[in-house]
Amino acid sequence: MSFKVTVLGSSSAIPTSSRFTSAQIVNISERFFLIDCGEATQIQLRKFKIKFSKINHILISHLHPDHYLGIFGLMSSFALMGRKNPLHIYCFKELKELIDSQFKYYYGSLGYRVEYHFLNQDVSEEIYNDNILTIKTIPLKHRIPTSGFLITEKPKELNIKKDIISYYNLCIKDIIQIKRGFDFIKENGEIIKNSELTEPPISPKSFAYCSDTLYNESIIEIIKNVDLLYHEATFLLSEKDRAIETYHSTAFDAATIAKKANAKKLLIGHFSARYRTSDELLKEACAVFENTIAAEDGLVIEI
Amino acid sequence: MSFKVTVLGSSSAIPTSSRFTSAQIVNISERFFLIDCGEATQIQLRKFKIKFSKINHILISHLHPDHYLGIFGLMSSFALMGRKNPLHIYCFKELKELIDSQFKYYYGSLGYRVEYHFLNQDVSEEIYNDNILTIKTIPLKHRIPTSGFLITEKPKELNIKKDIISYYNLCIKDIIQIKRGFDFIKENGEIIKNSELTEPPISPKSFAYCSDTLYNESIIEIIKNVDLLYHEATFLLSEKDRAIETYHSTAFDAATIAKKANAKKLLIGHFSARYRTSDELLKEACAVFENTIAAEDGLVIEI
Numbered sequence: 001m002s003f004k005v006t007v008l009g010s011s012s013a014i015p016t017s018s019r020f021t022s023a024q025i026v027n028i029s030e031r032f033f034l035i036d037c038g039e040a041t042q043i044q045l046r047k048f049k050i051k052f053s054k055i056n057h058i059l060i061s062h063l064h065p066d067h068y069l070g071i072f073g074l075m076s077s078f079a080l081m082g083r084k085n086p087l088h089i090y091c092f093k094e095l096k097e098l099i100d101s102q103f104k105y106y107y108g109s110l111g112y113r114v115e116y117h118f119l120n121q122d123v124s125e126e127i128y129n130d131n132i133l134t135i136k137t138i139p140l141k142h143r144i145p146t147s148g149f150l151i152t153e154k155p156k157e158l159n160i161k162k163d164i165i166s167y168y169n170l171c172i173k174d175i176i177q178i179k180r181g182f183d184f185i186k187e188n189g190e191i192i193k194n195s196e197l198t199e200p201p202i203s204p205k206s207f208a209y210c211s212d213t214l215y216n217e218s219i220i221e222i223i224k225n226v227d228l229l230y231h232e233a234t235f236l237l238s239e240k241d242r243a244i245e246t247y248h249s250t251a252f253d254a255a256t257i258a259k260k261a262n263a264k265k266l267l268i269g270h271f272s273a274r275y276r277t278s279d280e281l282l283k284e285a286c287a288v289f290e291n292t293i294a295a296e297d298g299l300v301i302e303i
Numbered sequence: 304m305s306f307k308v309t310v311l312g313s314s315s316a317i318p319t320s321s322r323f324t325s326a327q328i329v330n331i332s333e334r335f336f337l338i339d340c341g342e343a344t345q346i347q348l349r350k351f352k353i354k355f356s357k358i359n360h361i362l363i364s365h366l367h368p369d370h371y372l373g374i375f376g377l378m379s380s381f382a383l384m385g386r387k388n389p390l391h392i393y394c395f396k397e398l399k400e401l402i403d404s405q406f407k408y409y410y411g412s413l414g415y416r417v418e419y420h421f422l423n424q425d426v427s428e429e430i431y432n433d434n435i436l437t438i439k440t441i442p443l444k445h446r447i448p449t450s451g452f453l454i455t456e457k458p459k460e461l462n463i464k465k466d467i468i469s470y471y472n473l474c475i476k477d478i479i480q481i482k483r484g485f486d487f488i489k490e491n492g493e494i495i496k497n498s499e500l501t502e503p504p505i506s507p508k509s510f511a512y513c514s515d516t517l518y519n520e521s522i523i524e525i526i527k528n529v530d531l532l533y534h535e536a537t538f539l540l541s542e543k544d545r546a547i548e549t550y551h552s553t554a555f556d557a558a559t560i561a562k563k564a565n566a567k568k569l570l571i572g573h574f575s576a577r578y579r580t581s582d583e584l585l586k587e588a589c590a591v592f593e594n595t596i597a598a599e600d601g602l603v604i605e606i
Contacts, residue, residue: 043320066376
């Protein structure tokens with residue numbers, strides 16, 4: 001099962017000519033989730049060759065313009081391209097009002113259904129669940145209600161060892177039972193332990209998206225042991241006062257959270273336009289948490 | 304006096320990876336007018352090195368998303384960059400409602416004043432007038448109220464011929480009077496005809512922006528003899544039915560208007576994403592009106 005994150009925008013509030021504002025695509029076995037949708041996300045989707053028709057779920061962390069402005073253009077293009085599939089939007093309820101107001105003077109109806117799933121700022125809640133993954137919210141601390149998202153694969157079935165199927169002449173019913181952890185009972189009544197028949201599955205993978213937020217240790221419990229943590233790092237530690245004032249994190253903060261949460265890898269992004277490159281931010285984070293990478297528009301991370 | 308048009312977006316409703324949606328910058332002697340503001344116009348401004356602080360006037364032709372969506376991000380960046388100068392927006396009145404709704408959940412106040420100048424769909428009106436230029440509207444025919452814009456330099460003063468100042472020992476008052484067309488009266492009462500003292504000024508230049516519109520001959524009277532006509536050419540003539548259905552023009556239509564209006568040069572743009580290049584559109588227009596060029600993002604035209 002593939003689990004890939006593509007960065008579409010890595011700048012903070014003001015885009016630059018090389019960094020668009022926040023947006024990421026999570027692709028889990030060809031199920032696509034767009035997290036945040038900064039201005040011109042649709043242009044980035046084209047640039048990085050992600051098909052519009054694959055996107056059925058958009059998650060918006062909060063209502064600052066750099067995290068949602070692109071949704072109007074994307075929704076408009078969906079309509080112009082003849083979309084029929086419903087679009088699911090997970091967001092704070094005010095976004096519906098902003099979307100409704102934008103489409104008031106539109107060409108006509110969008111032509112597809114929009115289903116809103118409103119977020120709750122107070123607790124971590126499951127907002128999505130299918131046969132292979134779940135998504136729950138991560139309450140963040142920002143100037144306005146803001147939510148991160150934890151995407152977790154469901155535990156996979158056991159793998160049957162090589163040659164076991166032919167050796168015991170297993171039928172499909174036997175295979176399903178064994179993959180679920182049951183022992184195998186031969187026709188003569190002999191019991192073969194499940195552990196002799198199977199190998200453990202690849203452990204389920206997880207991705208946490210935490211932007212925008214003040215340094216906030218209360219998220220650690222939710223994101224514990226995550227495979228990939230995206231945590232905003234708008235500033236360097238030398239701008240800590242500005243980070244606190246604007247409810248943002250430093251690269252040092254992001255790395256500290258990654259370390260305390262025992263994350264396997266950290267991706268930092270949402271860089272202030274004051275930094276020409278991410279070099280110093282990356283250096284600061286790596287000093288605390290070595291396995292850190294810096295977001296760039298177009299970067300793809302396989303989990 | 305310089306008079307330059309920079310194309311920031313040349314696609315129609317759906318942007319592509321090489322063509323953003325409608326926006327053009329008109330620079331007349333360092334006075335900048337942004338006409339239309341499609342999604343991510345702020346990114347194009349950076350790419351083509353136009354300073355945000357120079358933009359004090361934004362003209363929006365109509366309320367289809369590909370002509371205004373970028374205004375939110377641009378206005379947000381103005382605020383984040385500490386803008387203090389008032390911003391003048393010329394638009395149909397509903398845009399104010401859309402802007403107000405977007406900034407309802409903003410960081411705080413924008414920090415600069417926004418002055419709206421509402422357009423009237425029914426007649427061509429002067430909406431701007433300073434010491435060097437005027438702007439008037441061009442009522443267009445589209446699905447919703449839509450206005451083009453005609454920017455015209457004011458007539459310039461006469462140029463005094465070389466050596467005349469020293470020959471007649473002219474004072475500043477004399478020079479001003481002669482530049483305004485008066486004859487010069489020497490101390491002995493002799494009258495020197497103005498035509499002997501001056502040369503005609505460079506004739507005032509003009510630019511007309513006509514997008515989006517159905518083929519509409521009623522604009523010809525307004526744009527007669529314009530130096531540069533930008534006219535949308537969403538489709539080829541082979542898609543004329545689609546053009547009529549969506550209230551757009553073909554390249555043939557644009558060229559016919561240019562010819563009938565006796566324009567000096569035609570710029571076509573707002574191309575449908577169905578055309579990979581503008582080659583066929585340009586060919587179609589040139590067959591009717593030879594001095595035609597096709598818009599590309601980043602193209603600069605000196606009038």
